[in-house]
Amino acid sequence: MTGSRGDAPSDAAVDVLVVGGGHNGLVAAILAAQAGLRVRLLEAADHLGGATLGAAVFPGIPVRLSRYSYLVSLFPAELADRLCITLPLASRRVSSYTPVRRDGRAGGLLVERDPGPATEASFAALTGGRAEFAAWQQFYGELAALAAVVAPALTGPLRRRSAVRDAVVATAGSRIWDEIAERPLGETITGRFADDTVRGVVATDGLIGTHTSLFDAGLLANRCFLYHLIGRGTGEWLVPVGGMGGVADALLARARGLGVDLVTDVTVAQVHEAADGVVAVDTTGREWPAAHLLAAVAPAVVAGWRGEVPDRPVGAQMKINMLLDRLPRLLSGADPAEAFAGTTHLEESFDQLEAAYRLSVAGALPTALPGEVYCHSLTDPGILAGRGGATLTLFGLHTPDALFRADPVAARAAAARSALDALQLHLAEPLEECLARDVDGRPCLDVASPLDLERDLLMPGGNIFHGDLSWPWLADDEEVDSPAQAFGVAVPGSRRILLAGAGSRRGGGVSGLGGAAAVDALLA
Structure with missing residues (x-):
């Protein structure tokens, strides 16, 4: 059952206590229950679903949107089958469209989901030749071969780096391994492509949710890029x-059907560990014991439970949900139904992305924030609940949480203006005239900064990955002496607590991989 505080007796220990009711927590609870374990899940909010929750964001309008998440790539079909849930997913017919203003003219770069003659013609019109399209085909062909090798490494015990490398080299060649795993992504992109716009379209996959330079020697952009390109073996x-609420609904229904004890409105403040179990203590002092x-x-957050002082992750993205009448x-004259059907890149040339990063480090924003937009309703009209119109989701880059700390309201408004200005630069009419109005007559705009994620989802810094992404493999010299380490879910110094969220070794994004790995380690 779903209970509130007091509905579930906490003095009775369970086999597994899951803390966190987002998609990863629900995945972990389901898999543990399917294994015959007694499971209780605690969630701080008054609802379950976390970032995947679907809600009527705009007053008086029944359209259900997710405030904080938007697309699915990393959730394996095999995991959905294992969970015994149906997860209907649809392909977008367009991969991306990038409006461009050059030499006083407006144009754009179209990339079809399966690049064909229209994509080739669009590249030629933008760059004046065939070289960039040929380079695109070559690069993404090699990436597809790499993805086919690396995607299986997202589940099961972690593989050694050299084993993954050897498999990639044998299948896709050594060049693509070196470019993705050995040297900064910026060097690869500038070496492969000549056009600033084309370079930017490639680069954005290394920056979504990550605050870094494309030339960072720590290869953080590379790790982000890898996860964006290998999901389900295709990167689509x-x-x-x-x-996105459909993901949460399916998981919640399955958890309830298995009899998982779902308890909301409970915030864990401390966790005490002993040889025979753990006890979570909530903010009221109530204890919740488990094995x-x-x-x-x-x-x-786990470190805080244990009395440690952790480094705060950096969240660096903002999200704007919009409902439009049209x-x-x-x-550019492009058909809006085509331009917004995939990912629409805004002010995301390579040079603009690097300039925006430098500005953000200095505590400032560009006048037009790099970002990307997509229209869920073009692929799934049913989300509009019969009202017509369209949804737009804008995801702004390089907006670190530090920019919002001093004055969260003013900073959020300024960042929203910068992001919406980036969109308006490419429109032939005012966006304001297209926006729907809620029951109170206000424009249907919902803006969320990293601090909103931190507040609503208890994500430190508003970091959607719970911290810097890790390579999905073990270093060759890394010692492994427990199933938790083998599956990438270990908490240093603990044998009874396992990571089960996006901060696990392979847990970034809406994937369920963190929750699944935690249960696999537990059962192992």
């Missing part, structure tokens, strides 16, 4: 039919 970003605890929260016309 899919639209969840019914909205094992699966932490579907950020590692920084899609706006573009200066």
Whole structure:
């Protein structure tokens, strides 16, 4: 059952206590229950679903949107089958469209989901030749071969780096391994492509949710890029039919059907560990004992439970949800139903991305924030609940949480203006005239900064990955002496607490991989 405080007797220990009711926590609870274990899940909010929750964001309008998540790539089909859930996902017919203003003219770069003659012609019109399209085909062909090798390494015990490398080299060649795993992504992109716009379209996959330079020697952008390109073995970003809330709904229904004790409105403040179990203590002092605890929260939160002072992760993205009466016309003359059907890149040339990063480090924002937009309703019209119109989701880059600390309201408004200005630069009409109005007559705009994620989802810093992404493999000299380490879910110094969220070794994104790995380690 779903209970509130007091509905579930906490004095009775369970086999598994899951803390965190987002998609990873629900995945962990389901798999543990399917294994015959007694499972209780605690969630701080008054609802379950976390970032995948679907809700009527705009007053008086029944359209259900997810405030904080948007597409699915990393959730393996095999995991959905294992969970015994149906997860309908739809392909977008367009991969991306990038409006461009050059030499006083408006144009754009179209990339089809399966690049063909229209994509080739679009490259030629933008760059004046065939070289960039040929380079694109070569690069993404090699990436597809790499993805086919690396995607299986996202589940099961972690593989050694050299084993993954050897498999990639044998299948895709040594060049692509070196470019992705050995040297900064910026060097690869500038070496492969000549056009600034084309370079930027490639680069964005290394920056979504990550605050870094493309030339960072620590290869953080490379790790982000890898996860964005290997999901389900293809890297395709899919639209969840019914909205992202459909993911949460399917998981919640399955957890309830298995009899998982789902308890909301409980915030864990401390965790005490002994040889025979753990006890979570909530903010009221109430104790929740269990044999094992699966932490579907950020590692920084786990450290806080244990009395440690963790480094705060940096969240660096903002999200704007919009409901429109109609899609706006573009200066380029492109059909809006095509331009917004995939990912629409805004002010995301390579040079613009690096300039925006440098500005953000200095505590400032560009006048037009790099970002990307997509229209869920073009692929899944049912999300509109019969009202017509369209949804737009804008994801702004390089907006670190530090920019919002001093004055969160003013900073959020300034960042929203910068992001919306980046969109308006490419429109042939005011966006304001296309926006729907809620029951109170206000424009249907919902803006969320990293601090909103931190507050609503208890994600430190508003970091959507719960911290820096890790390579999905073990170093060759890394010692492994427990199943938790083998599956990438270990909490240093603990045998009874396992990471089960996005901060696990392979847990970034809406994937369920963190929750699944925690249960696999527990059962091992």
